[in-house]
Amino acid sequence: MTVRSDCSETPRSPLSMEEALELLLARSRPIADSERIPTGSGLGRVLAEPVMSTIDVPGWDNSAMDGYAIRIADLAASGGRLPISQRIPAGVAGPPLKPGTAARIFTGAPVPAGADTVVIQESCVADGDWVQVPPDLKTGANIRRVGEDITAGSQVIGAGIRLEAQHLGLAASVGSAELTVRRRLRVAVFSSGDELVMPGTPLGPGQIYNSNRFTLNGLLEELGCEILDSGIVKDTLDATMQALADATERSDLILASGGVSVGEEDHVKPAVERLGSLDLWQIAIRPGKPLAFGHIGAVRTPFIGSPGNPVSLFVTFCLFARPFIRRMQGITGSLRPASVTAEAGFDWPRAAKRREFQRARLEPGKGSSRPRVNLYPNRSSAVLSSVAWANGLAVIPEDRALQEGDPIEFIPFSELTG
Ligand code: AMP
Ligand code: MG
Numbered sequence: 001m002t003v004r005s006d007c008s009e010t011p012r013s014p015l016s017m018e019e020a021l022e023l024l025l026a027r028s029r030p031i032a033d034s035e036r037i038p039t040g041s042g043l044g045r046v047l048a049e050p051v052m053s054t055i056d057v058p059g060w061d062n063s064a065m066d067g068y069a070i071r072i073a074d075l076a077a078s079g080g081r082l083p084i085s086q087r088i089p090a091g092v093a094g095p096p097l098k099p100g101t102a103a104r105i106f107t108g109a110p111v112p113a114g115a116d117t118v119v120i121q122e123s124c125v126a127d128g129d130w131v132q133v134p135p136d137l138k139t140g141a142n143i144r145r146v147g148e149d150i151t152a153g154s155q156v157i158g159a160g161i162r163l164e165a166q167h168l169g170l171a172a173s174v175g176s177a178e179l180t181v182r183r184r185l186r187v188a189v190f191s192s193g194d195e196l197v198m199p200g201t202p203l204g205p206g207q208i209y210n211s212n213r214f215t216l217n218g219l220l221e222e223l224g225c226e227i228l229d230s231g232i233v234k235d236t237l238d239a240t241m242q243a244l245a246d247a248t249e250r251s252d253l254i255l256a257s258g259g260v261s262v263g264e265e266d267h268v269k270p271a272v273e274r275l276g277s278l279d280l281w282q283i284a285i286r287p288g289k290p291l292a293f294g295h296i297g298a299v300r301t302p303f304i305g306s307p308g309n310p311v312s313l314f315v316t317f318c319l320f321a322r323p324f325i326r327r328m329q330g331i332t333g334s335l336r337p338a339s340v341t342a343e344a345g346f347d348w349p350r351a352a353k354r355r356e357f358q359r360a361r362l363e364p365g366k367g368s369s370r371p372r373v374n375l376y377p378n379r380s381s382a383v384l385s386s387v388a389w390a391n392g393l394a395v396i397p398e399d400r401a402l403q404e405g406d407p408i409e410f411i412p413f414s415e416l417t418g
Contacts, residue, residue, distance in 0.1 A: 160332030188247030192259030258308030287381030337415035360394035
């Protein structure tokens, strides 16, 4: 075993959360490859080329309601009693409206030429082939105009957007059967630790189950990554170097959990250094420092190593690895999670030295009071139950004590995962 002196670490003042994120994002390179896929398979993919429309949507003026299409100018002479000259269901284009008549029309059907208003059926009295429409109608009412959603030639969805269900629907609405998306990001993952065994195997003395593998793979799957799982890697320099070397050629990014501290059993740092370069960033947050970031091999595959503590792994993934991945996937928009301000449901009597990201739950306030943020009682970064209980992270500022009722920042998990 290689014995290293931990005193050789150059002491550096810890980075703020923002500095660390900025440094990371500056090093994230979007993958270049793209592919054509059916629109129906696009969920969660990142658009590489914009979706353009060759058509107007709607393609013609159409009725917003079931009712009668009329011409306002015809009403004065008829007193609003009009013969029904045609029936236009959705999917049918009727002939021009005969002057002095009404067309029975249904939602989505094209308004016939010559009609300028649709009267909803509830305000009409039908009587065989005739209809009585009410007075005081507004010209143009209940008509959805040609191109009011999308005009031919315009961009419908920009490149760099992560496709959600509504984007797929929008692409389909302009007739796009295929989309050009970035290739899926290939992420190699491994867990370091001699104490780790997989669920399904009985635990020996001192052993624990490898929970990080499941957390990490789940988080990556939610991000639409292709996972190359190298499993559990023994706490030796050789095994760690081997795992890294294997992953380098096959993946766009390598993520490791555990072994990134500078203890004698932590081999990730020296292994990455031998195969490439590594920065060990001390970040002024809790849980989560340190974060290891580097590049491996001639192809310089980026590497992110998170602490092994299950909560630290989750939090550092959400705050750092996720935005890095999002940028690599080609997402162009802001990668900062949005937070809300709510009311602290707890006291925080002693100011924290580092900014804390505590597992918390945003809960509706009682009666008319504001929503409250409650903390999980056990704040240890080894307690994974806290993450499963929570629906987000409370951001506890550095250098400030808090009292129940104080405003507090809360980041919902919906902003941190997926
Ligand atoms: P390390 O970062 O390797 O020093 O590990 C810190 C703590 O996290 C130790 O208590 C480890 O046993 C635990 N740990 C490391 N890797 C995992 C893992 N894959 N699953 C669950 N716990 C882990
Ligand atoms: Mg370890």
